[in-house]
Amino acid sequence: MRINKHPILGKLDRKEICITYNGSDYQAYEGETIAAALLANHIRVLRYSEKGKKPRGIYCGIGHCYECRVTVDDERSVRACVTVVQDKMKIRSQGMYANEI
Amino acid sequence: MPMKYDLVIIGAGPAGMGAAIIAASHGASVALVDENPVPGGKLRGQVYKEPKANWWIGQEIARNMEKEIKQLGVTCFLEREVWAIYPKWKIMLNNGEQLESDYVVLATGAIEKPIPIPGWTTPGVMAIGAAQVMANIHRVKPGNRVAIIGIDALSLTIAYDLKMAGVDVVGIYLPPFNEFSLDKSNPLKMIAYLSSLSHLAPNPILKLLGKLGKQASVQKLGVNYYPPFGMRVWGIPLHLRKAVVQILGDELVEAIKVTTIDRSGELETKQEKRIPVDCVCISGGLYPLVELANVAGCAFVYVEDLGGHIPLYSDEMETTQSGIFVAGNSTGVEGAKVAMAQGELVGAIISNRLGLLKHGTELIKQAKEKVNVARKNAVIKFHPTIESGREKVLHLWNEKAVK
Ligand SMILES: Cc1cc2nc3c(=O)[nH]c(=O)nc-3n(C[C@H](O)[C@H](O)[C@H](O)COP(=O)(O)OP(=O)(O)OC[C@H]3O[C@@H](n4cnc5c(N)ncnc54)[C@H](O)[C@@H]3O)c2cc1C
Ligand code: FES
Numbered sequence: 001m002r003i004n005k006h007p008i009l010g011k012l013d014r015k016e017i018c019i020t021y022n023g024s025d026y027q028a029y030e031g032e033t034i035a036a037a038l039l040a041n042h043i044r045v046l047r048y049s050e051k052g053k054k055p056r057g058i059y060c061g062i063g064h065c066y067e068c069r070v071t072v073d074d075e076r077s078v079r080a081c082v083t084v085v086q087d088k089m090k091i092r093s094q095g096m097y098a099n100e101i
Numbered sequence: 102m103p104m105k106y107d108l109v110i111i112g113a114g115p116a117g118m119g120a121a122i123i124a125a126s127h128g129a130s131v132a133l134v135d136e137n138p139v140p141g142g143k144l145r146g147q148v149y150k151e152p153k154a155n156w157w158i159g160q161e162i163a164r165n166m167e168k169e170i171k172q173l174g175v176t177c178f179l180e181r182e183v184w185a186i187y188p189k190w191k192i193m194l195n196n197g198e199q200l201e202s203d204y205v206v207l208a209t210g211a212i213e214k215p216i217p218i219p220g221w222t223t224p225g226v227m228a229i230g231a232a233q234v235m236a237n238i239h240r241v242k243p244g245n246r247v248a249i250i251g252i253d254a255l256s257l258t259i260a261y262d263l264k265m266a267g268v269d270v271v272g273i274y275l276p277p278f279n280e281f282s283l284d285k286s287n288p289l290k291m292i293a294y295l296s297s298l299s300h301l302a303p304n305p306i307l308k309l310l311g312k313l314g315k316q317a318s319v320q321k322l323g324v325n326y327y328p329p330f331g332m333r334v335w336g337i338p339l340h341l342r343k344a345v346v347q348i349l350g351d352e353l354v355e356a357i358k359v360t361t362i363d364r365s366g367e368l369e370t371k372q373e374k375r376i377p378v379d380c381v382c383i384s385g386g387l388y389p390l391v392e393l394a395n396v397a398g399c400a401f402v403y404v405e406d407l408g409g410h411i412p413l414y415s416d417e418m419e420t421t422q423s424g425i426f427v428a429g430n431s432t433g434v435e436g437a438k439v440a441m442a443q444g445e446l447v448g449a450i451i452s453n454r455l456g457l458l459k460h461g462t463e464l465i466k467q468a469k470e471k472v473n474v475a476r477k478n479a480v481i482k483f484h485p486t487i488e489s490g491r492e493k494v495l496h497l498w499n500e501k502a503v504k
Binding site: 049055 | 230235240
């Protein structure tokens with residue numbers, strides 16, 4: 001999903017780091033958001049809704065709608081679309097279990 | 102302990118940064134707050150070709166402004182959200198920090214209106230602005246096969262951005278009629294609107310529409326004879342006679358269900374077609390983000406031409422709460438150049454109030470002129486009647502002042 005070459009913005013040249021999502025390792029680029037890093041790895045489902053446990057991903061992409069809430073290193077409900085990845089960051093989706101709020 | 106500044110600016114988009122640069126360059130101590138980790142606001146995602154000029158690459162412009170801000174010693178509070186403003190004036194940040202100033206600029210920008218459509222919460226559906234952020238800032242494709250719902254200046258610009266990024270854009274469609282889509286689902290209204298955007302879309306028929314489309318009879322003809330397979334802009338089919346009535350897929354988006362609209366605008370449910378896609382972008386238009394003005398007790402007015410509810414402001418961009426100023430899209434939805442010029446104007450006005458300017462009146466006059474020029478030459482107009490909206494606000498302000 002990466003746009004490595006772009007006619008106007010040029011070549012993509014960023015430093016690689018490693019993040020973990022739901023226990024698996026993924027490559028990410030320094031400076032990008034969690035949502036961008038996961039999408040680049042073909043991951044769109046970030047959590048399951050409280051009611052009905054339906055899958056949810058990003059919507060607004062700019063921090064307003066709170067659809068993209070994930071757990072980051074034990075902090076709940078961090079917005080994936082405005083939070084920048086850090087090396088070895090542990091990210092988990094929310095709402096996977098029946099008793100989870 | 103609150104930290105004191107001559108000026109606190111909320112929002113580090115082009116408006117907030119413009120204000121910060123001018124005020125700091127005249128010697129004011131300035132704090133600039135933004136919830137994002139990087140300054141730039143919506144400017145960072147913008148990439149488009151200016152007619153008879155170069156490419157507008159928002160990221161580069163934002164980076165240069167950021168450098169200037171740092172050189173001028175503006176204190177940046179990034180990754181902090183302002184959640185309250187108390188008299189007169191205490192600015193509360195979500196991490197517990199507190200700022201204090203006699204002057205505050207609200208430069209919080211605009212956000213997108215969503216249009217709910219069956220299936221719109223499925224992962225793979227996103228606002229058109231999210232696709233812009235992914236493709237232009239992070240350089241990640243929002244999808245491989247993308248459908249766009251909603252025709253406006255933003256969706257056309259971003260359709261082109263996606264095309265440049267190598268994304269297969271299968272088409273730009275209308276939303277079905279509901280209480281959120283309103284005019285956006287009406288082919289007649291959309292033809293009228295498109296005629297004001299024709300300079301953005303390099304298609305001879307659209308150009309012709311631009312010339313003729315202001316007449317109601319031509320608009321009607323346009324809808325009647327609009328090709329059922331759509332018209333191509335940059336190779337992307339632009340459909341005025343097709344609406345996406347449902348987004349299909351359980352865990353992920355798999356397809357859209359498209360229905361033809363008959364000449365009177367009714368859905369022809371017999372003519373449904375399933376088109377496979379992995380991403381759907383919804384464009385519902387923009388509205389000013391103004392909660393903080395409300396929190397601070399500013400009076401509001403509703404001006405359709407500016408994008409909806411906005412804090413009432415004077416010709417010096419001051420709200421009804423003295424010391425609280427507004428700049429950029431939180432006063433009405435326009436392009437980044439106008440926002441930047443508005444920010445610079447507010448920066449000059451506040452520097453003058455602080456007693457930092459020698460030729461204040463002259464500088465402010467020049468800054469006002471710059472806003473007008475930017476508005477006149479704007480490539481992307483979100484509201485074709487923006488100028489009359491601006492006049493309306495001044496009129497309302499003067500009426501209030503008389504009372
Ligand atoms: C999704 C989207 C796409 C756009 N694309 C284009 C385009 O392609 N071309 C174009 O000309 N115009 C575009 N625009 C219009 C755009 O708003 C203007 O071009 C310009 O960026 C407005 O500048 P601004 O400084 O007023 O606001 P913004 O650039 O929106 O900056 C506002 C800043 O305020 C911050 N903020 C808001 N509330 C708070 C708070 N409570 N606490 C802390 N920080 C806060 C935000 O994080 C943001 O960084 C777009 C707008 C949107 C919403
Ligand atoms: S996608 Fe809307 S807040 Fe993150």
